[in-house]
Amino acid sequence: MRATFAFIPRPLRLGVFLLAVGVILYLTLAPSEDVPGDSLIWDKAAHAIAFGLLALIGLLFSTHRRWKVVLAVWGLAVGIEVAQAMMPYGRQGDWRDALADTVGTGLALTFWAIARRFKPKPAPLEKDLSLQ
Numbered sequence: 001m002r003a004t005f006a007f008i009p010r011p012l013r014l015g016v017f018l019l020a021v022g023v024i025l026y027l028t029l030a031p032s033e034d035v036p037g038d039s040l041i042w043d044k045a046a047h048a049i050a051f052g053l054l055a056l057i058g059l060l061f062s063t064h065r066r067w068k069v070v071l072a073v074w075g076l077a078v079g080i081e082v083a084q085a086m087m088p089y090g091r092q093g094d095w096r097d098a099l100a101d102t103v104g105t106g107l108a109l110t111f112w113a114i115a116r117r118f119k120p121k122p123a124p125l126e127k128d129l130s131l132q
Helices: 010-029 040-061 066-086 095-117
Strands: none
Touching (some): 040 066
8 A cells, every 4th residue: 555645755654753753752651840830621632732732633644554553542542651650750651631532643644544544546547549
């Protein structure tokens, strides 16, 4: 299966995805006083947006099985919540954060599937009978 952005070299696509993972890891695992966002609603929206964008980047850049990309992003989200529960830096693992991450990942998958469904198909090659 061909990536949506196949014209971008694979190492660059992978680098962009890994950079996005790194940003999310920093924002979710850094000490809580270093990260903005104290409102409960904004926090959940930020989780959904962050993991939704990460899943969307993975879906658009991947040439492999897309369900593996979504499962990996979701696994990262749950793993981060487990890691936060074990950290002493004022971070707390929260099932509501994992739920917001899941919603964001699910929305990204939904948007990608809808966009893919409406992607124009290349026209079949037809013989031009007028030139014969």
